[in-house]
Amino acid sequence: MAKKRVTLADVARLAGVSQTAASFVLSGRREDMRISADVEARVLHAVRVLDYRPNAVSRSLRTGTTHTIGLVSDTISTAPFAGHLIWGALDAAREHGYLLFIAESEGDPELEQELVQAMVDRQVDGIVLASMYTRALLPPKSLGERPSILLNAVPARPKPIVSVVPDEIEGGRTAARALLEAGHREGIGLIGVGPGRTRTDSLAAIERFQGIEEVFTAEGIDIAAAVGCDDWQPHHGWEATHRLLREVRELSALICFNDRLALGAYQALADAGLRVPDDVSVVSFDDDIYATWVRPPLTTVALPHYELGRTAVELLLKEIRGERRPAPGRYRIRMPLRERGSIRPRFHPA
Amino acid sequence: MAKKRVTLADVARLAGVSQTAASFVLSGRREDMRISADVEARVLHAVRVLDYRPNAVSRSLRTGTTHTIGLVSDTISTAPFAGHLIWGALDAAREHGYLLFIAESEGDPELEQELVQAMVDRQVDGIVLASMYTRALLPPKSLGERPSILLNAVPARPKPIVSVVPDEIEGGRTAARALLEAGHREGIGLIGVGPGRTRTDSLAAIERFQGIEEVFTAEGIDIAAAVGCDDWQPHHGWEATHRLLREVRELSALICFNDRLALGAYQALADAGLRVPDDVSVVSFDDDIYATWVRPPLTTVALPHYELGRTAVELLLKEIRGERRPAPGRYRIRMPLRERGSIRPRFHPA
DNA sequence: TTGTATGCGTTATCAT
DNA sequence: ATGATAACGCATACAA
Numbered sequence: 001m002a003k004k005r006v007t008l009a010d011v012a013r014l015a016g017v018s019q020t021a022a023s024f025v026l027s028g029r030r031e032d033m034r035i036s037a038d039v040e041a042r043v044l045h046a047v048r049v050l051d052y053r054p055n056a057v058s059r060s061l062r063t064g065t066t067h068t069i070g071l072v073s074d075t076i077s078t079a080p081f082a083g084h085l086i087w088g089a090l091d092a093a094r095e096h097g098y099l100l101f102i103a104e105s106e107g108d109p110e111l112e113q114e115l116v117q118a119m120v121d122r123q124v125d126g127i128v129l130a131s132m133y134t135r136a137l138l139p140p141k142s143l144g145e146r147p148s149i150l151l152n153a154v155p156a157r158p159k160p161i162v163s164v165v166p167d168e169i170e171g172g173r174t175a176a177r178a179l180l181e182a183g184h185r186e187g188i189g190l191i192g193v194g195p196g197r198t199r200t201d202s203l204a205a206i207e208r209f210q211g212i213e214e215v216f217t218a219e220g221i222d223i224a225a226a227v228g229c230d231d232w233q234p235h236h237g238w239e240a241t242h243r244l245l246r247e248v249r250e251l252s253a254l255i256c257f258n259d260r261l262a263l264g265a266y267q268a269l270a271d272a273g274l275r276v277p278d279d280v281s282v283v284s285f286d287d288d289i290y291a292t293w294v295r296p297p298l299t300t301v302a303l304p305h306y307e308l309g310r311t312a313v314e315l316l317l318k319e320i321r322g323e324r325r326p327a328p329g330r331y332r333i334r335m336p337l338r339e340r341g342s343i344r345p346r347f348h349p350a
Numbered sequence: 351m352a353k354k355r356v357t358l359a360d361v362a363r364l365a366g367v368s369q370t371a372a373s374f375v376l377s378g379r380r381e382d383m384r385i386s387a388d389v390e391a392r393v394l395h396a397v398r399v400l401d402y403r404p405n406a407v408s409r410s411l412r413t414g415t416t417h418t419i420g421l422v423s424d425t426i427s428t429a430p431f432a433g434h435l436i437w438g439a440l441d442a443a444r445e446h447g448y449l450l451f452i453a454e455s456e457g458d459p460e461l462e463q464e465l466v467q468a469m470v471d472r473q474v475d476g477i478v479l480a481s482m483y484t485r486a487l488l489p490p491k492s493l494g495e496r497p498s499i500l501l502n503a504v505p506a507r508p509k510p511i512v513s514v515v516p517d518e519i520e521g522g523r524t525a526a527r528a529l530l531e532a533g534h535r536e537g538i539g540l541i542g543v544g545p546g547r548t549r550t551d552s553l554a555a556i557e558r559f560q561g562i563e564e565v566f567t568a569e570g571i572d573i574a575a576a577v578g579c580d581d582w583q584p585h586h587g588w589e590a591t592h593r594l595l596r597e598v599r600e601l602s603a604l605i606c607f608n609d610r611l612a613l614g615a616y617q618a619l620a621d622a623g624l625r626v627p628d629d630v631s632v633v634s635f636d637d638d639i640y641a642t643w644v645r646p647p648l649t650t651v652a653l654p655h656y657e658l659g660r661t662a663v664e665l666l667l668k669e670i671r672g673e674r675r676p677a678p679g680r681y682r683i684r685m686p687l688r689e690r691g692s693i694r695p696r697f698h699p700a
Numbered sequence: 701t702t703g704t705a706t707g708c709g710t711t712a713t714c715a716t
Numbered sequence: 717a718t719g720a721t722a723a724c725g726c727a728t729a730c731a732a
Contacts, residue, residue, distance in 0.1 A: 055411075076433050090426075
């Protein structure tokens, strides 16, 4: 348990060489330094015998680099898909030999600042500031002290920083096109965004709507009705759908602004004796895990969480290494359509 | 951007005192060392002026402690509730001024060993080895080099190590009692564990069953039928329930071994024209997020993820600090019953 | 009460 | 080709 630490000096001693020689062998630079093959072998042998592992802390103090990245997020617990964001970041980091400090600010700016500071104190090479739902935020000032990047967020005030976000506008277009290609041109309803209640801090709401509207307008299609929601939980979807049903005589298709709303919508449609997709087609956003569990399985425009996390870390690493530093601005990640069973083709008489 | 690092020496210089004095002031030990109030004030002032922050790497090299804990888990991405495990761990760590390295082994023992090693190299003060579903595992050998703890897992071979696990046996009892107290004594079915197919690597399966059986046996109640499942996803629950319905004439209550199975069971019961809870009561395990979304909301025995994570870190910190080192063995965390709407009281004629 | 000197484990410079 | 030696930033035993 209290095993004595073995240091480079121990290795050198056992190998009968200078510590310098041992160091060079281990950093693989024996070519430059013209270390004899014999010495190299003795060092390598000693390393194996002693089971030597370099002390990264000491190395960091000397080199000024920790091979460590800090990731602080507002929430990682309540979002079921949050794991995939982290996963992508973790994978990318590991592939480059980096480890991740992870922390959660719970949306508290003060705590966020504190956590970023704790990471900076530990000399992380860079920082990822992440949000679980896409939004604008004010980066804490400590961010400036290290290379850093915004993940699933954009700076509230213009700043020369890299942001990685889902391409929500194109995602909106994708949802609209999915309906269009199935022949839906009338009786299209929206729930999640509409007159009155709209979550204005959510970029997703704004940009998804923008994409949807753009496609429909270009085709001369009118949205039959749209109902906003205070929040995007299943019961909001249920209420909104019931309201929608009162406004629209012949609902043919329904765009839900996320899968949770869609879950409530499924229920409300069933209440009204409407079948999905035979009577009403449904398309949604996010690709939450339960999208495959409901019946029929939900066709949805996926939030590319894994890719977001991975891309953020890769861009950050580029900046850290100084090779081809990425230009500040938004990097938009494509939102793929997951075609499942909730859209039914609808043919019109010629 | 390339701001020059400010060191303790800078602070001492500006304050016009020795580095030692500055150091003592900052470690708050000026009482012991009888540093003058004047010196203290000058140091504190210099710290503020220079915006000095101690270099944790350097401090670690000197003190041998990093205030850092490593958490490596087999999966954190595919389990929707995984976040809560992490959350509890994160909270406990932060409260004590520790930061967490987090990594994911994807169930690959080689990678797991590698990640643990990477953390040990960085001189973490302790390691949490976590699993997302409760199981037995072989701790990688590098674990022995640091204080460490198993989270949601137990050692496959007896080892003097602390394990934090849900109290699945008591959880099983809780589920059984919930049914009992609602008056269910006949027509009780089980899905998830049964003759033939059972996931034997899952402690949850074994212990939940053990608890259930214990309670029913004590009451002289026979389980009407049990159907095992290869895995515990919704469609397995759907199939199992259909099979069960063929075996049992009058199904009165159904115990599902997790919420996903229950989801499938809901569907299958609906297919058979059975209503929950009017015709069949359902009780389940885990308390996944969607347990509140289904109709009726699911009564379920919760997996205490937050508490698990928090407890693991707290015990580990006790060990690290050497104060009252926790005894090796299993620490069982209570699984609370979340009473919702899927159990209906059933009254028997006296 | 305050200052000087040393060591933590590496890396890297400079003579040899 | 190899071996002293300094330096990274901090904490602390010891001297003053």
